[in-house]
Amino acid sequence: MNDVVSVTLLTGFLGAGKTTLINYFLSHHGDASVAILENEFGAVNIDGALLRDGENVHVVELSNGCVCCSVRGEFTAALNELLDKRASGEMRFERLIVETTGLADPAPVIQTFFVQERLREALRLDAVVTLVDCRHIQRQLDEHPVAAAQIGFADRILLTKADLCDEEEQNQALARIHRINNKAEIFHITQGECPAALWLDIAAFELSDGNALSQGFHIIRAADVQAPRFMPFRQPVGGMRSWDDAIQAHVFEAGRLDLKKIGAFMESCIARYGNDMLRYKGVLAVDDNPRRLIVQGVHKVAGFDYGAPWGGQEPVLSRLVIIGRYLPLDALRAAFLAAEITTAMGETAPDAKR
Numbered sequence: 001m002n003d004v005v006s007v008t009l010l011t012g013f014l015g016a017g018k019t020t021l022i023n024y025f026l027s028h029h030g031d032a033s034v035a036i037l038e039n040e041f042g043a044v045n046i047d048g049a050l051l052r053d054g055e056n057v058h059v060v061e062l063s064n065g066c067v068c069c070s071v072r073g074e075f076t077a078a079l080n081e082l083l084d085k086r087a088s089g090e091m092r093f094e095r096l097i098v099e100t101t102g103l104a105d106p107a108p109v110i111q112t113f114f115v116q117e118r119l120r121e122a123l124r125l126d127a128v129v130t131l132v133d134c135r136h137i138q139r140q141l142d143e144h145p146v147a148a149a150q151i152g153f154a155d156r157i158l159l160t161k162a163d164l165c166d167e168e169e170q171n172q173a174l175a176r177i178h179r180i181n182n183k184a185e186i187f188h189i190t191q192g193e194c195p196a197a198l199w200l201d202i203a204a205f206e207l208s209d210g211n212a213l214s215q216g217f218h219i220i221r222a223a224d225v226q227a228p229r230f231m232p233f234r235q236p237v238g239g240m241r242s243w244d245d246a247i248q249a250h251v252f253e254a255g256r257l258d259l260k261k262i263g264a265f266m267e268s269c270i271a272r273y274g275n276d277m278l279r280y281k282g283v284l285a286v287d288d289n290p291r292r293l294i295v296q297g298v299h300k301v302a303g304f305d306y307g308a309p310w311g312g313q314e315p316v317l318s319r320l321v322i323i324g325r326y327l328p329l330d331a332l333r334a335a336f337l338a339a340e341i342t343t344a345m346g347e348t349a350p351d352a353k354r
């Protein structure tokens with residue numbers, strides 16, 4: 001086993017496709033020996049549950065805050081713990097992928113790898129890889145400065161969801177990305193389909209200036225414009241920057257849900273509040289379906305898919321996390337609960353353990 005662990009910092013705004021990319025990698029590299037540090041903004045970590053398992057795939061979850069600010073100490077502790085377990089043989093992994101929350105500023109996360117001597121020696125930051133949602137990036141850049149920071153720090157950019165955009169929209173997104181960062185190569189990917197060689201072990205962090213690697217894949221070279229170089233944000237005096245207070249993660253929980261009712265709830269919620277629903281994802285138990293219903297969305301683009309069956313022992317619990325702002329929470333919570341299946345006696349269905 002190599003002594004130094006190669007680290008990929010995977011960033012990109014909420015819903016850009018980070019987990020999808022990791023899953024694609026895992027499903028095509030069954031022998032992968034990898035630790036994945038998953039950071040979620042909300043208290044409930046849905047991504048961890050959506051990642052594929054593997055013998056040497058270790059998923060560590062850090063929830064309830066961003067590794068760039070509120071749980072930064074936990075992040076350092078988690079890195080040290082991973083190294084301890086690797087040294088003792090309890091865990092085997094050759095590489096580490098850190099998936100930040102979609103709201104994370106990469107700068108303090110990058111710093112973490114250089115602050116402690118032990119981390120500096122045992123970990124090598126290979127690249128900051130940023131996923132950019134072609135469909136939503138203009139709006140994200142207009143409304144959230146951190147989206148620009150994520151693009152600005154990228155050694156490599158993977159442009160997702162171009163399949164949802166026409167050519168003009170794609171060109172506009174590219175031009176804007178290029179104005180922020182004109183050094184990172186940009187690759188189109190759809191549904192995470194990306195050869196590992198394009199984002200893992202690319203040694204782009206240290207050589208990021210002037211070391212453009214051409215892999216002969218679908219490379220988009222935006223015009224060679226003179227653009228201002230990206231400048232990182234300054235930390236405000238007196239502490240860490242925290243995110244716009246208006247943005248919060250909300251968790252909705254219930255037992256089994258009536259598919260028609262929850263479908264109608266989601267539809268009306270997205271139609272009315274989609275603009276303020278930055279990101280939502282959920283694992284739901286519906287009707288008497290033995291499989292989980294996975295809900296995913298960014299603003300008004302939503303997807304529903306049946307995932308793995310519920311395990312025999314685990315409580316059947318429907319969970320929806322919405323990261324949003326200005327949402328009428330009480331009304332939404334009541335409407336969500338109203339979709340719960342009840343017995344003739346008015347009680348929730350028997351396996352709805354909460």
Ligand SMILES: Nc1nc2c(ncn2[C@@H]2O[C@H](COP(=O)(O)OP(=O)(O)OP(=O)(O)O)[C@@H](O)[C@H]2O)c(=O)[nH]1
Nearest residue numbers: 014015016017018019020102160161190191296303
């Ligand atoms: N149409 C389309 N959908 C995509 C693409 N890539 C990802 N998605 C979908 O976008 C949604 C969000 O993808 P995730 O991989 O969960 O995004 P994420 O960046 O991990 O999200 P957060 O962890 O919440 O920030 C999912 O429904 C994906 O299936 C793509 O290239 N095209």
